[in-house]
Every structure is written in structure tokens, then in C-alpha cells.
Amino acid sequence: MKIREAVESDFEEIWPIFQAITAAGETYAYPTDTSKGEAQRLWMVLPRRTYVAEEGDRILGTYYIKTNYAGPGSHVCNCGYMVAPKARGRGLATAMCHHSQQMAVELGYKAMQFNLVAATNQTAVKLWTKLGFETVGRLPKAFCHQSKGYVDALVMYKWLKVQIF
């Protein structure tokens, strides 16, 4: 499994992953009916960098890194990770999160923040916690889960300066 920076043509393989995850409406703050063009803008154009995790010539996961807030907030980055449903449980999210922390430091960021982690997404919460992210906030009913309705969202945060992982 190799992680490399994405190129534009990778989006053809990223799109089914993006679509499956956002259509579920359980984890990401993107509209469940986000169009392909808008998805490309959100995942490939707006972020500072986009990466893919591939096995052979198949893309199994992807993540982006971007500056979370500008100016006095610009030393904190934000990342989003997606793993193809068929490739779950194989450590791709862990590998991509490690990689993203390394990239974040190289890009000059001092901290990484996840702004809106659905509290129901226990797989993610457990994983980020294991990887050193602290739950620094809890937003009451800030995430409208497709089947569970309004659920709390967590703000998770890690200072990257001294040690990456």
C-alpha cells in the first residue's frame, strides 16, 4: 500500500468512494446528494493537498489537508479521510492519518483539528483518540445523522509540534 499525492485523473476512482460515504449521511458534513463536479471541487481543488492510498493500481483511500482557519488560526490544519467500503478494517485510515500528520508538519502546521466528528461515528472517534487526538469539544446536536437524527458532534485536536505519532 502506497500513499502519494493525487493527480486530477485520480478523481474518477475517488468519486465512487466519496459518493458512497457522503450519500450515507452518517459521517461527513457534505450534502448527501453532492454532485460529482462539486465533490471534485471540495476534495481536489479547495484543499491544499490531496493524497490517495493505492494498492497496485487501485485507489482504496484518500485524504485531503487544508488550512482550517486563516490568519491567526492558520497554523492549524484540517484533514478528511475516506476509505473505500470494501477496504475497511485494513488499517488504511491509520496509515493515512499518520501520513497526514507527517505532511502537516512538513507544510508548517503546528496542530490538526477535526471540526465535526459525529459522536455516533465510534470507529473514527476511537481511532483518532488512539492516534493522539483529544476530544476538546462537544457540539450538542450539531450533526444531523441520516437515520439517527440530531446527534452530538465532537471537536478533536492534536498539537503536532514535538512528536508526530
Added chain:
Amino acid sequence: MKIREAVESDFEEIWPIFQAITAAGETYAYPTDTSKGEAQRLWMVLPRRTYVAEEGDRILGTYYIKTNYAGPGSHVCNCGYMVAPKARGRGLATAMCHHSQQMAVELGYKAMQFNLVAATNQTAVKLWTKLGFETVGRLPKAFCHQSKGYVDALVMYKWLKVQIF
């Protein structure tokens, strides 16, 4: 004092307020050297609505309202408020915050979130707390204050559904 929706030509009066506040680098996550054109985009174009508080024909304050996150997060709005330095201590921020909560409900939002309140900005923290906002998170060293260096930032949140203020 009257609060009304901003029109494009209002930006000539908004700009000195915006510039004074962002150049100080103490409260807003905008670059301290944000250009006039970029400021107009950030304050007047990107938000869903922008309002001004005026006395006679002079603009003394302004705020925006926008959707904080898309899709499953889109019932939560975000606002930013600016008061002209010469008009401080006269209740304009309070009046604008009350107004914004009313507008938020009218626009269909269920909650309001402030993403990055510098913990050193005690005037704001006290005021938002008084107006019913809860400090739901604390981001360690997430704000680089122009003179104090890295300071914590607070996430403040208010569910608007039942009662506005």
C-alpha cells in the same frame, strides 16, 4: 440605532472597521493584511447575509451570517460581528447578536456556533456567555495572537430552537 441588511455600497464604510479589527490580529481568523477586495469577498460575498448597524447615516457595526458546515451540519450557522472602535461600549454587539439570532431562526437555522473565539478576548467571551452561548470546547493554542502569541481558542454554541434570547 437601526440594523438593516447591507448593500454593496456599504462596504466603503465597513472596510475601515474591518481593517482596524483584523490588522490588530487579536480577535479574527483573517490575515492581518487582508486586502480590501478580499475583505469584501469574505464579509459581503461568501456569507449568506450581511447586516449593518447604523446611527443616522453612519455605519457603526456590521455582522454576517452563514452556514457553518454543509449537509448534515447545515442547521448550524456561524456569525461574525464587528463594531467600529469609536462606537464600543454602547451595546452594539449585544443588539447585533440578538438580531442575528432572530435572523438565524427566520433563515431556518437551529443553532449558532462561534468557531474560534480567542480566549484572551474576554469582552466577547463574557458577552456571548451572557447571551446564552455555552463554551463547548477549548482548542489549545489554536489562535496566534499578534502580541500574546499562541493562546487557546474557545468554541461557543447556542441551540436556538425554543427561545431566542
